[in-house]
Amino acid sequence: MTLPPKMKLLLFLASQTAVFALFILLYSHNFNSLQMKEEPQPAYMHVLILSSWRSGSSFVGQLFGQHPDVFYLMEPAWHVWMTFTQSTAQRLHMAVRDLIRAVFLCDMSVFDAYMKPGPRKQSSLFQWEGSRALCSPPACNIFPRDNIIPQAHCRLLCNQEPFEVVEKACRTYSHVVLKEVRFFKLQVLYPLLRDPSLNLHIVHLVRDPRAVFRSREHTAKELMIDSHIVMGQHLQKLKKEEQPYYAMQVICQSQLEIYKAVQSLPKALRQRYLLVRYEDLVRDPLAQTARMYEYAGLKFLPQLQTWVHNITRGKGMGEHAFHTNARNALNVSQAWRWSLPYEKVSRLQKVCRNTMNLLGYHLVTSQQEQKNLSLNLLSTWSPAEQVYQEG
Ligand SMILES: *[C@@H]1O[C@H](CO)[C@@H](O)[C@H](O)[C@H]1NC(C)=O
Ligand SMILES: *[C@@H]1O[C@H](CO)[C@@H](O)[C@H](O)[C@H]1NC(C)=O
Ligand SMILES: *[C@@H]1O[C@H](CO)[C@@H](O)[C@H](O)[C@H]1NC(C)=O
Numbered sequence: 001m002t003l004p005p006k007m008k009l010l011l012f013l014a015s016q017t018a019v020f021a022l023f024i025l026l027y028s029h030n031f032n033s034l035q036m037k038e039e040p041q042p043a044y045m046h047v048l049i050l051s052s053w054r055s056g057s058s059f060v061g062q063l064f065g066q067h068p069d070v071f072y073l074m075e076p077a078w079h080v081w082m083t084f085t086q087s088t089a090q091r092l093h094m095a096v097r098d099l100i101r102a103v104f105l106c107d108m109s110v111f112d113a114y115m116k117p118g119p120r121k122q123s124s125l126f127q128w129e130g131s132r133a134l135c136s137p138p139a140c141n142i143f144p145r146d147n148i149i150p151q152a153h154c155r156l157l158c159n160q161e162p163f164e165v166v167e168k169a170c171r172t173y174s175h176v177v178l179k180e181v182r183f184f185k186l187q188v189l190y191p192l193l194r195d196p197s198l199n200l201h202i203v204h205l206v207r208d209p210r211a212v213f214r215s216r217e218h219t220a221k222e223l224m225i226d227s228h229i230v231m232g233q234h235l236q237k238l239k240k241e242e243q244p245y246y247a248m249q250v251i252c253q254s255q256l257e258i259y260k261a262v263q264s265l266p267k268a269l270r271q272r273y274l275l276v277r278y279e280d281l282v283r284d285p286l287a288q289t290a291r292m293y294e295y296a297g298l299k300f301l302p303q304l305q306t307w308v309h310n311i312t313r314g315k316g317m318g319e320h321a322f323h324t325n326a327r328n329a330l331n332v333s334q335a336w337r338w339s340l341p342y343e344k345v346s347r348l349q350k351v352c353r354n355t356m357n358l359l360g361y362h363l364v365t366s367q368q369e370q371k372n373l374s375l376n377l378l379s380t381w382s383p384a385e386q387v388y389q390e391g
Pocket of ligand 2: 331
């Protein structure tokens with residue numbers, strides 16, 4: 001087919017325009033995607049505070065939970081464990097993992113499996129009042145979103161909200177932070193670390209096992225069901241007085257294994273892990289909080305700095321997380337030294353020795369050493385830095 005010259009010219013021009021338009025389109029597309037790449041990491045962040053019972057994790061949870069950018073829940077997997085009280089930690093691992101993933105993605109329908117059917121309130125959630133996000137809009141319209149909200153006030157004024165507000169609130173936050181004490185292996189979390197729909201970062205909070213042991217003795221009744229699940233099949237074989245040591249052995253061993261598993265991760269994944277010793281936090285709350293916030297991509301806002309300063313100095317918040325001033329908190333963290341008999345300390349050190357060596361908690365070899373408070377038992381070696389140096 002032949003075309004008149006005029007027509008050919010028109011077609012030529014049209015095709016040039018099309019190419020030009022396509023070029024603009026592609027170029028601007030590239031330009032946009034380049035720009036997006038240059039922007040900081042995805043705005044959303046999922047932080048798992050991985051800890052054990054009586055290790056200061058409620059306090060660390062509060063440090064995150066009171067931040068106005070954070071939707072926080074304390075121990076959501078409590079619901080899994082309390083549904084299967086005759087089970088073992090190993091058998092419940094995957095259910096716990098899947099629940100955590102759903103909650104990170106604000107899918108609260110996952111609780112259907114662990115709560116009574118029928119209408120429920122947000123107060124059906126374990127320790128819901130410890131979440132500032134559930135005490136402020138859109139969950140509860142009584143307190144402003146950027147206020148520090150005391151748990152007691154929230155429990156009183158926000159306990160009638162329907163369960164649906166939990167999911168609704170979660171979806172309005174850039175950061176979801178969960179504290180969990182029911183993981184004993186890092187391997188369980190690998191799929192979540194690699195999950196492209198998550199931006200998972202782990203804060204591994206540890207505490208001197210001797211202090212944990214003493215604190216567990218004081219809360220043995222409340223911890224009974226959990227402790228039975230921790231001991232699992234071994235429970236039947238253990239004498240009653242052996243049980244607390246065996247539970248601690250499992251806990252210490254799991255901390256050791258989690259730490260070691262991190263060393264064998266690819267470097268990119270290793271940077272999603274931060275080890276925090278409770279004792280370091282007690283000694284310098286502002287600096288350690290700043291370190292955790294930076295890791296989680298959170299601004300340490302002035303009102304939060306004042307708040308952390310206040311609560312760790314015993315000002316303003318009454319019986320909040322820390323209970324006492326910083327000097328007392330330090331003292332409390334040493335309480336095992338005069339309140340535990342050396343026989344118990346010695347026996348505990350036998351089952352937790354490797355973990356203590358790794359985390360920088362010096363062993364005591366006599367009652368004199370134990371009671372001598374001028375003897376510092378905390379190594380200045382920073383395990384977290386060690387992780388990065390090796391990489
Ligand atoms: C800190 O304590 C001071 C003095 O008690 C009090 O006036 C202030 O409101 C407190 N601030 C916060 C954020 O808790
Ligand atoms: C720490 O607490 C113990 C026991 O309550 C007390 O005897 C001791 O004086 C306290 N030390 C400091 C430095 O507060
Ligand atoms: C306590 O420990 C300090 C520091 O190691 C030491 O100088 C002191 O002699 C010890 N006191 C006793 C009574 O053992």
